[in-house]
Amino acid sequence: MTNDLTEFPPARPAGDPLSPPPGIKALAPTGAPVRVRQWDGVEAWLITRFADARSALNDRRVSVDPRKPGYPEKSAAYKQVLGQDRNLRTMDDPEHGEQKKMLARDFTIRRCQEMRPAIEQKIESLIDAVLAKGNSADMVKDFALPVPTMVICELLGVPYADRDWFAHQSQICTSSRVAPAEAAAAAAELYAYLEGLIHEKDRKPCNDLLSRLAVDQLRPGIISVKDVIELSRFLLIAGHETTANMISLSITALLVHPDQRALLMGDVEPKFLANAVSELLRYLSITHSGRRRVAVEDMEIGGQLIRAGEGLIIMNNVADRDETMFADPDKLDLTRANAKMHMAFGGGPHRCLGAFLSEAELEIVHGKLWKRIPTLRLAKPLEELDFYADGSVYGMTSLPVCW
Numbered sequence: 452m453t454n455d456l457t458e459f460p461p462a463r464p465a466g467d468p469l470s471p472p473p474g475i476k477a478l479a480p481t482g483a484p485v486r487v488r489q490w491d492g493v494e495a496w497l498i499t500r501f502a503d504a505r506s507a508l509n510d511r512r513v514s515v516d517p518r519k520p521g522y523p524e525k526s527a528a529y530k531q532v533l534g535q536d537r538n539l540r541t542m543d544d545p546e547h548g549e550q551k552k553m554l555a556r557d558f559t560i561r562r563c564q565e566m567r568p569a570i571e572q573k574i575e576s577l578i579d580a581v582l583a584k585g586n587s588a589d590m591v592k593d594f595a596l597p598v599p600t601m602v603i604c605e606l607l608g609v610p611y612a613d614r615d616w617f618a619h620q621s622q623i624c625t626s627s628r629v630a631p632a633e634a635a636a637a638a639a640e641l642y643a644y645l646e647g648l649i650h651e652k653d654r655k656p657c658n659d660l661l662s663r664l665a666v667d668q669l670r671p672g673i674i675s676v677k678d679v680i681e682l683s684r685f686l687l688i689a690g691h692e693t694t695a696n697m698i699s700l701s702i703t704a705l706l707v708h709p710d711q712r713a714l715l716m717g718d719v720e721p722k723f724l725a726n727a728v729s730e731l732l733r734y735l736s737i738t739h740s741g742r743r744r745v746a747v748e749d750m751e752i753g754g755q756l757i758r759a760g761e762g763l764i765i766m767n768n769v770a771d772r773d774e775t776m777f778a779d780p781d782k783l784d785l786t787r788a789n790a791k792m793h794m795a796f797g798g799g800p801h802r803c804l805g806a807f808l809s810e811a812e813l814e815i816v817h818g819k820l821w822k823r824i825p826t827l828r829l830a831k832p833l834e835e836l837d838f839y840a841d842g843s844v845y846g847m848t849s850l851p852v853c854w
């Protein structure tokens with residue numbers, strides 16, 4: 452039987468905007484893979500169990516290449532714009548491994564440690580600016596968006612002065628709410644911007660990722676200008692909306708769970724802070740539109756035969772609420788012993804490259820915010836806040852707070 456999934460992801464109930472839509476679990480009541488038909492009529496298998504999601508993401512018989520027949524693309528805008536890009540997100544090995552290796556040294560724990568002081572300083576100054584506003588602020592605009600924008604611009608070497616324009620373009624590109632033509636226009640502008648920047652880095656290299664790509668990969672002809680542009684545009688987009696949304700949603704989650712927030716108020720051990728961030732990532736698991744794959748050989752997942760050419764929608768956010776993996780999964784518990792096992796960063800060869808970096812950003816945010824503004828509270832009830840579920844990442848358009 453095929454379930455209709457034209458409205459994907461289904462709406463979340465107003466009373467529980469921080470949990471995956473119950474409609475997804477209802478589609479797969481036993482947890483076994485179910486067949487669904489999505490927005491463009493393409494059918495795919497919906498994978499919701501933790502064990503099945505992990506095995507599917509690690510299986511070399513699945514492809515991430517949207518050009519392959521049967522690939523279940525997320526939305527019309529995605530199909531027209533980002534789905535056309537050739538970068539590590541849409542490449543299988545060996546090309547994927549080669550690109551990932553090129554970037555690896557800019558995403559190590561060590562590199563993140565080097566960036567920590569700059570991130571800390573930025574977050575302190577954003578909290579200063581929030582406090583200077585008086586007693587109310589919008590934590591999306593005033594706090595959550597500027598943090599990753601600064602970090603990613605610094606990492607890549609994108610001038611900070613371009614950040615507002617960049618943030619705007621990347622949101623249009625990644626949102627499935629905008630018309631495909633608008634998304635395509637924004638992507639073309641980003642493309643032209645990055646092309647200019649890469650040539651500038653080639654002429655005058657600095658200590659940043661784009662300069663390294665220009666010097667080490669572009670000059671010897673290992674990759675083309677087009678490859679560098681697509682890769683860098685992907686990094687800009689991948690690192691921006693994800694982290695910003697995780698910051699605003701995690702602040703919200705803690706504001707509505709005062710018992711958990713209290714655990715972050717005093718002097719917090721770095722180890723506890725890291726665990727708290729893992730639990731927030733698990734609980735919120737914001738990449739809610741599913742990891743998209745297509746089987747290239749016949750295979751079995753969770754007892755279900757998946758034939759070559761059939762698509763997979765692997766719901767890592769639903770898997771992160773699987774009670775066979777996480778006891779009492781709908782509870783936010785910053786002391787959870789196995790929180791680190793979450794799949795918010797995906798899994799297998801395509802696991803998020805920016806995981807250490809975004810963890811560092813979130814640790815610094817929650818290590819500072821609750822100490823500096825202990826009386827922070829929502830300016831509106833949870834059910835009246837503006838959440839959006841029609842982008843590839845779940846998020847909030849604003850987060851009004853006061854103190």
Ligand code: HEM
Nearest residue numbers: 539540689690693694697738742796797801803804805809
């Ligand atoms: C909280 C923030 C973030 C979340 C929740 C997140 C989530 C994810 C997920 C789920 C994937 C896997 C996609 C798939 O398998 O289909 C992924 C891949 C990726 N992410 Fe992130 N991400 C975050 C931040 C970042 C940052 C800050 C960067 C870079 C600056 C980044 C760069 C990447 C890249 C390059 C990939 C592709 C890896 C590959 O295909 O091998 N991400 N991310």
